[in-house]
Amino acid sequence: MENLDLVGVRFSSAKTPNPTHIAWGSDRAGALVVDGIDRVGATFADRLARGAPRVLAVDAPLGVPVGLARDLVGMVLNGSQVLHQLATAAPSLVDARWASFAASHPGALRHTEAITHGATSITAPRPPCWRALGAFARALAPVRNHVTVLPFDALEFNPAQPVVIEALPAAMLRLLGLPYTLHRAAPSEGGASLNEVTAERYAVIRALPEALGALGLRLELPAPVANACAQDIGGDALDAVLALVASHLGTRGFWTPPPITGPNAAKVLVEGWIVRPG
Numbered sequence: 191m192e193n194l195d196l197v198g199v200r201f202s203s204a205k206t207p208n209p210t211h212i213a214w215g216s217d218r219a220g221a222l223v224v225d226g227i228d229r230v231g232a233t234f235a236d237r238l239a240r241g242a243p244r245v246l247a248v249d250a251p252l253g254v255p256v257g258l259a260r261d262l263v264g265m266v267l268n269g270s271q272v273l274h275q276l277a278t279a280a281p282s283l284v285d286a287r288w289a290s291f292a293a294s295h296p297g298a299l300r301h302t303e304a305i306t307h308g309a310t311s312i313t314a315p316r317p318p319c320w321r322a323l324g325a326f327a328r329a330l331a332p333v334r335n336h337v338t339v340l341p342f343d344a345l346e347f348n349p350a351q352p353v354v355i356e357a358l359p360a361a362m363l364r365l366l367g368l369p370y371t372l373h374r375a376a377p378s379e380g381g382a383s384l385n386e387v388t389a390e391r392y393a394v395i396r397a398l399p400e401a402l403g404a405l406g407l408r409l410e411l412p413a414p415v416a417n418a419c420a421q422d423i424g425g426d427a428l429d430a431v432l433a434l435v436a437s438h439l440g441t442r443g444f445w446t447p448p449p450i451t452g453p454n455a456a457k458v459l460v461e462g463w464i465v466r467p468g
Contacts, residue, residue, distance in 0.1 A: 196222070196441070197243040198357065198434025200426040201234070201250040201326050210234050211430035213415070214243070221408035222438040227415050227427055235329035242333050242352035247437035249429050250326045252339065252356040253462025255298050258291040269342040269460050276327040284324065300461040301454055306361040330354065341448045341463045347440055355465045357436035359429040365467045366401040368394050384423070391428055392420050402435070405444055405467070409435070440465045
């Protein structure tokens with residue numbers, strides 16, 4: 191896994207069985223070539239410490255709502271302060287403050303999440319979960335001085351050092367015009383059946399190259415990687431590939447940069463920005 195170029199991560203190491211997946215590849219002859227996919231689980235931090243990729247796109251929330259950030263840090267100016275707090279503070283302390291915020295702000299979303307979900311606000315109960323972000327912050331901490339986290343350290347891709355961005359697979363699918371039922375409720379929660387979700391996963395894999403082709407991009411997805419994505423019941427493998435696609439879109443300029451002026455500019459510097467087609 192050393193000396194990787196583009197990497198997509200479906201980060202789930204906050205709880206057992208730690209199903210974190212990594213997909214990796216590179217831009218070769220104008221195409222995103224997916225070289226492989228691996229389940230790394232709790233060893234993600236060790237893999238990252240061996241060498242940061244040129245672009246690391248992670249399906250994990252980079253940043254929290256401003257109200258929670260102020261409760262965690264005080265006079266917070268930047269999401270990097272939140273990442274540092276989550277990496278160093280006692281989990282019990284963060285747990286208590288996060289739970290209090292979730293109880294008093296049901297359905298709270300970061301500014302970017304509201305945009306990505308296609309709504310100006312979301313009122314359904316959706317208490318924020320900090321553990322994935324906390325675990326990722328701790329994994330990132332050893333290389334934090336060697337990477338640029340967008341938009342906390344910069345507002346654009348900087349080739350001078352490795353870049354870390356946030357991706358949201360469900361938004362990628364929606365904005366590419368692909369089905370995304372598999373990212374909704376589980377069967378036990380009234381969602382699609384396992385057979386329906388599996389069929390949709392196959393459909394996404396088959397349609398993804400054409401969807402990127404509409405943007406003038408090419409995708410080479412080897413059969414072993416496609417099969418791994420299709421057969422992964424949890425969908426984490428496919429999410430990792432979609433995060434990898436987000437890293438490629440960003441490097442090719444197919445993404446919406448965060449605002450540098452206006453009422454939401456300061457908010458984005460704390461809450462983060464999801465890289466997506468646009």
